Amino acid sequence: MTQELQRPPKKNPQKRTVSPTRPPESRSRASLGLSAAAAEGRFALQVCAECKTVQYPPRDACSNCIGSDLSWQDIAPTGQLLAETVIQTSSRLYFRERTPWRMGSVKLDAGPVVLCHIHNDCERNSQVTMLNRLDASGQGVLLAIPTTRTNYMEDDPQLRALSADPKHRRILITDAWNPNTPTLAKALLEAGAATIFIGEAESWRPHPNRKALGELADRVNRENSGEVNVLPLDVTDTASVEKLAGEIGGKTDILINNARFIRPGGVLDRGDTAFAKNEMEVNYLGLMRLAQAFGPGMMGRTADGVNAAVAWVNILSVNALSNSPDYGCFSASNAAAYSLSQSLRGEFRGAGLRVMNVFVGPTDDDWYQPLPPPKVLPAALARAVVGGLQDGLEDVWCGDIAKDVRDRWRQDAKVLEREMTLGGEGA
């Protein structure tokens, strides 16, 4: 059975930090559907449109009828463990450093037999649940886990390697001012985070979260259940970002960028570029400044033991995908940030540092106050962030509106654009 993962001892300063290695990344184009599904935590396989045969491994033509219409569909993630082995050595550095490594085959209830990684708590010939998770190369891989929960099962090394679990990690939340910050910090601590750093801009004026964050810091300090540190950080000020990265960049394992500037209105509402500029400064250039200051250090620490650097989290408006003209300039800044996050994925990939985008619809705060519900509450966002990290996701859709926009966008981006840009009934 899995032993509980202990908080790592302080790092030995005389030891060289382990360089990141990666499992193989190359895949056929057909196989990337597995990674796309894993990015959202779905277990999916190709299904033949003609004969309904579930395919494994991914391919270009049906293994039963050679039909070429194979679409990726969510499949019941259940099966039975058939055969297994424990790898003791490997020519791949990544696995060589991590042996022994359990692998085997599982007969899926949906039909095919799949080769997969096996959680150490799975018993021989037992029923298992399949996870499709992103590995350190950002590719979807299959892991069989026990169908019935076991103690500390998330701490299994093979499963933890496929997650970005906050447990024992040191996490920077970039914006103390955001109404979601206290709830987010609490949720991460409850998920086992060791330290929460919180960036605070403009400490020369009061903000409503200061009291809540102070109380949280006092409580966790008293209970010895973690650490909360509020530190100066303004994502619009390069010097401030560099200063904080100089101080804590070497022990930031997860960075959650919740800094956001938002004002309602489209291009014509104000007739100037001042707020739009602020939106770009915070939502787009802020992300870039943070990535330039914290990215290289985090990339160098993705193999640094139990609390290795593991994930970069952006909280984006779902209108990054398709503009909502009532918040048109804000949407545009988020589209820019979303695009930049894709560049970061490419740049971080080689180090195995994951970029997780959490897309939200209207949030329950001042700037969406005139909008009717549903709105994303801080607790829902915190659940999405913590759950997404635990599941090692790349894309998280938080709330009904984000999921709805995603679905419509995937069905037909142009139709969605036309729906979002209605002119209203006029002359």
Added chain:
Amino acid sequence: MSKLEALAADIATGAVQIVDLTHTLDPDFPVIILPPEFGQCARFRMEEVSAYDHRGPAWKWHNISMSEHTGTHFDAPSHWISGRDVPNGSVDEIPVDAFVGPAVVIDCSEGASQDADFELTPDVINKWEAEHGEIPADSWVLMRTDWSKRSGEAYLNMHEDGPHSPGPTPEGIRFLIDERNIRGFGTETVGTDAGQGSHYTPPYPAHYFLHGAGKYGLQCLANLDQLPATGAVLLAAPLKIKNGTGSPLRVLAMVTK
């Protein structure tokens, strides 16, 4: 020796001292805060362009950005709606001799230390004049509160009912303009008006009356405690910004030792 050569010699020997009344332009220096749906004063920002590196091997330089009203700064008449039609009301149009002139300092530091909302009233001015003589026409009047020694949250002193910092009453500023025909009014706080200045009638009386009368403002001044009550000469030249309503600037005072 001409008067100017004598002055230069006095500065060289220290007989005339130059006092810097300016705060450092710093990204963390407070700016005025308005309700968030209004346009805001841009903070000072500095981005490195190169630092003797691959972006420019032999030189270091920065791009900077800020508002006309960031840091220690000058307010021109065109800054306020009451001064919109004042001739030569923008910083590039103001005759340059307005930028060099005498200053008197009214010490309100004791009152401000006891009451963050300390008011400069005609009564306070009259008491000062009883001691130091009538304020000469065309002088800068600087309100010393030692507010520049505050930092962090204590500077704006923002509460749920707005900021609390000292400033003139409508009657106080009108007295200086109507009865003394001053050149301008300077403060150590973030604006020429009191923190609670929006609650006077008219709101922001210092801005309203000064600029309506074609007078100038200086704010976020420092080191006023190093100036004599009378006798200092101020050098306060804003940047020559086309149609500028104000400008960050280096404010210097000449004082005799």
